[in-house]
Amino acid sequence: MSRRPGGPEISDDPVAVGPIATLSVAYADTSAARLGFSLDAPLQDPLAVRDAEIDGITVSVRLLGTSHQVVLDDGVHRICETVACLPEVASAVPESFQQTGYHFTSRVEQATADRFATLVEQLTALVTERSAAGFPCVLGVFPGHPHAVTAIVTDASPEEISWRTWHAYPNAGEVVVTASHLTRDRVADS
Structure with missing residues (x-):
């Protein structure tokens, strides 16, 4: 573990053991317009990952640089949300998307x-707070650029599992914020 001046403890492991991770790649700024969205992209090698089981459903939050994958798997069915700059993820990120039991929203904030x-x-x-409560969460920090971060925070209720993400692009002055929720019976039906 290391500590940024005035900042939190950060894991030096490229695949996070703790909720705050220094990512093992240099920061390459992009913009909101370059991100794509998919529910069926192949799993990517993560730079940081946190997994936890929530009532029999494995929830894996995975940072892919300035992008993410969130995978929910009940042992029979799996859903994989990907927001990334990848050839396999060609669809633009929608402001809103719904599929039986799954809802996704996004917005771009200027900063x-x-x-x-x-x-x-x-x-x-x-x-840090949500991770201490047992939820899989991760904040990835790019070396040498303290404002270049990607974060995923999860939550759960008896009816659904939800997550929010933040993708910060300081050079573009943009933050992409997403919010998703999946009803628990949707994992079983997918």
Whole structure:
């Protein structure tokens, strides 16, 4: 573990053991317009991953650089949400998408340097808190660029499993924020 000046403890392992991970690749800024969306892209090698079981459903949150995969698997059925800059993920990220039991929304926020600094502080606290509560969460920090982060935070209720993501692009002044939820019976039906 290492500590950024004034920041949280960060795992030096490229695949995270803790909720805060320094990613093993250099930061390459992109923009919201380059991201794609898929529910059936192949699994990618993650830079950081956190897994947990929630009532018999394995939830895996996976950072792929400035993108993510969230995989829910009940041992029989699997759903894999991918938001990434990958050839396999050619569909643009929709503002809203629904499929039986699954709902996805996204938005792009404009951000200043001060807003990015505040966002990183807030995400660090949120990821740490939710992870301590037993939920799979991860915040990936790119080396040398403290505001370039990608984060995934999960939650659950008796009816659904939900997650939110943040993809920060400081050079473009953009943050892509997504929110998804999946009814528990949807995993069993997929």
